[in-house]
Amino acid sequence: MPELPEVETIVRGLATTLPGATIRAVDVLKPDLIEEESAASFARELKGRPIRSVERRAKNIVIDTGGDFLLVNLGMTGRLFLVKEGDPEPTHPGVRIHLADGRELLYHDVRRFGRLWRMSAEAWERWEATLGVEPLSDAFTPKWLHGATRKSRVAIKIWLMDQKRVVGVGNIYASEALFRARVNPRTPADEITRPQAKRIHQGVVDVLAEAIEFRGTTLLDYRDAEGEPGEFVRRLRVYDREGEPCLRCHRTINRIVQGGRSTFFCPHCQK
DNA sequence: AACGCGCCCTGTCCGC
């Protein structure tokens, strides 16, 4: 569900209010959400720790708990937010993090594809090193993109979604970026030309930046740290628009399946 | 080694 813009929006929200807080207690309601250790150990180790910072790496929320880290991956339907006075009882609470100041940070997840795990600074560095390039960093350039695509025959849409290559681009923004770039999502990565690589680069950067401005895309479940939906859904040009007219040429948007996921594109504009 | 597939899970929607 959440891709880079949604995770970035959540992180920006939490980063304004969480640092300086202290974890008073942790209740794990769904133990299968915890990676690599028991729920009891997870709760015990977090108890009493400070929250120093909240950042994003790829589609993960990275919380510095005083030298160690708490990572949260939201999977498809995960939410991480501060419970507000008068909120209805959550339907699928997963982990409740009680802060010393009385607030409660809730991890909520209907499908439970999300994961939370603690790691040492060293483990975090090792794991971080296996992730691909941040698309909104200086390391992501048209030249890098063209070079990196030489090594793979997979379809460019699948290629863009592989977090070992470029991070943060998921099923929505992969389709959207390729539409903006006017590149067919089925094109083998190693057949992408330099001009196409330049356009894909621009498409990825532009769509992610704009989606962050609109606080992400809410199709169904996504909510930011304040519980509010994102507004970028109204700006989607191809995703979930099968059968509707292309905004550029007015021909029909198609849906195909790649790697078991839907891809939306305009066969006329994206040759 | 790279790649494709099945699977993890719950909810919703659509056709019959």
Added chain:
DNA sequence: TGCGGACAGGGCGCGT
């Protein structure tokens, strides 16, 4: 109205 199947923003582990 009920039921089965398809599908939903992600990512891992498996076999080839």
